Amino acid sequence: MADQRAGRAHWASRFGFVLAAAGSAIGLGNIWKFPYITGQNGGGAFVLVYLGCIVVVGLPIMMAEFLIGRHGQRDAVGSFVALEGKGSPWCLVGWGGVAASFIVLSFYAVVAGWSFDYVVKSAMGTFPGRSAGEINALFGGLVSSPLQVVFWQGFFVAATVSIVLGGIRGGIERWSKVLMPVLFMLLVLLFVRGMLSPGAGAALDFMFRPDFGRLTPQALLDALGHAFFTLSLGAGTMITYGSYLHPKSDLFSLSVRITVLDTLVALLSGLAIFSVVFAAGLEPAAGPGLVFQTIPIVFASLPFGSLLAFVFFVLLAFAALSSSISMLEVSVAYLIDEKGWGRKRSTFLIGSLAFLVGLPSALSFNVWAQVTPLFGKTFFDLMDVLVSSYMFPLGGLFVALYAGWFWKGEGEKEELLGGRHRAWLFPLWHFLLRYVAPSAVLLILLNQIGVF
Ligand code: TRP
Numbered sequence: 066m067a068d069q070r071a072g073r074a075h076w077a078s079r080f081g082f083v084l085a086a087a088g089s090a091i092g093l094g095n096i097w098k099f100p101y102i103t104g105q106n107g108g109g110a111f112v113l114v115y116l117g118c119i120v121v122v123g124l125p126i127m128m129a130e131f132l133i134g135r136h137g138q139r140d141a142v143g144s145f146v147a148l149e150g151k152g153s154p155w156c157l158v159g160w161g162g163v164a165a166s167f168i169v170l171s172f173y174a175v176v177a178g179w180s181f182d183y184v185v186k187s188a189m190g191t192f193p194g195r196s197a198g199e200i201n202a203l204f205g206g207l208v209s210s211p212l213q214v215v216f217w218q219g220f221f222v223a224a225t226v227s228i229v230l231g232g233i234r235g236g237i238e239r240w241s242k243v244l245m246p247v248l249f250m251l252l253v254l255l256f257v258r259g260m261l262s263p264g265a266g267a268a269l270d271f272m273f274r275p276d277f278g279r280l281t282p283q284a285l286l287d288a289l290g291h292a293f294f295t296l297s298l299g300a301g302t303m304i305t306y307g308s309y310l311h312p313k314s315d316l317f318s319l320s321v322r323i324t325v326l327d328t329l330v331a332l333l334s335g336l337a338i339f340s341v342v343f344a345a346g347l348e349p350a351a352g353p354g355l356v357f358q359t360i361p362i363v364f365a366s367l368p369f370g371s372l373l374a375f376v377f378f379v380l381l382a383f384a385a386l387s388s389s390i391s392m393l394e395v396s397v398a399y400l401i402d403e404k405g406w407g408r409k410r411s412t413f414l415i416g417s418l419a420f421l422v423g424l425p426s427a428l429s430f431n432v433w434a435q436v437t438p439l440f441g442k443t444f445f446d447l448m449d450v451l452v453s454s455y456m457f458p459l460g461g462l463f464v465a466l467y468a469g470w471f472w473k474g475e476g477e478k479e480e481l482l483g484g485r486h487r488a489w490l491f492p493l494w495h496f497l498l499r500y501v502a503p504s505a506v507l508l509i510l511l512n513q514i515g516v517f
Pocket of ligand 1: 089090091092093094095166293294296297298300302388389391392457
């Protein structure tokens, strides 16, 4: 074990790890998805439930994933092998994670690719002077062109591969230290711009004044599902990142920092977006087109609108990239640790496969838009439902059951969590993992299959 640890790459610093893991968590989920589902679910009350889910379900499961990875000191599958022995059924949880993060990469790259296209569009000053109808049509024009969508998807996968090739310290950690601070600065800029706009009051009101009358059962479940997605849980990602931690690090304070950063980015993005949307008298419930259609429309009418749009899409592209590298790393770590492959070969192979598997998702918006193999859904939607609605929650459920009920060695866990100094922490964490998290996840899953 000691030898294995000595030879294995680790994060260069705690700060680097926090930025890398926050980079994984902060992504399209925060800037693209959170604002639009908040809009669709009526604001305040949804935000409150979402925050609750992050604290009582997300944070404890994140700690469990880091703990498993740090203890195993191997990839998502190997960590379970190290803890439970080869052939243990718990290894399936690791396998599920590797599969889920691979699948999510395949279609995440499609939407992330659009954000690259929008970086170029805004840099060229495409939006100002155009009518709302014309700007809406630009989005339609992009997604309906298979050539453009596949080009940007490939470009995005290639960018992801080029970072992961550099390894943990030289690639992921180094790039996270560039991407994340730039992202925070751009976000603060947009947030301040939003708060200075006449829609600021309405945005604060919309996001923070809960109207429980608007809280539907669907909203509760959306909030819980999104808590998994936004924290990158249930996909082996945090197990893999945790495995590059030194055995002595304080998992609780690291996890809290990552969760706070992720939540802050979601809230600031929501406020920045809604304040300009309200100031322009537009609808908060625009759905997935909120950032690609509504935002360029709003910015087109503002002074320095081109610059603001450019800043916004660079922000989106950077956030997506720091997430996709974490998805790729899960499978790459598996090949390196379990199969003894080199990083270069593993990264190129998984990157190419993710691109190929993503093609049907890219074509779902154009030539295959009418192809709906199952349940009347396109490939893109099927992949999204498969991982976001089933594989992540199931992965999270089994991590919670494993760490809460089956993992032997309580003392060790207690010590790992900072034991002596935080006597309250272990029992609270254990309670949330044993009872609260599994029942919440079961609730989502039963809802998915239509029990309620
Ligand atoms: N959390 C990221 C986001 O909010 C997406 C992501 C990265 C992810 N890695 C993941 C989601 C692993 C689930 C599993 O956009």
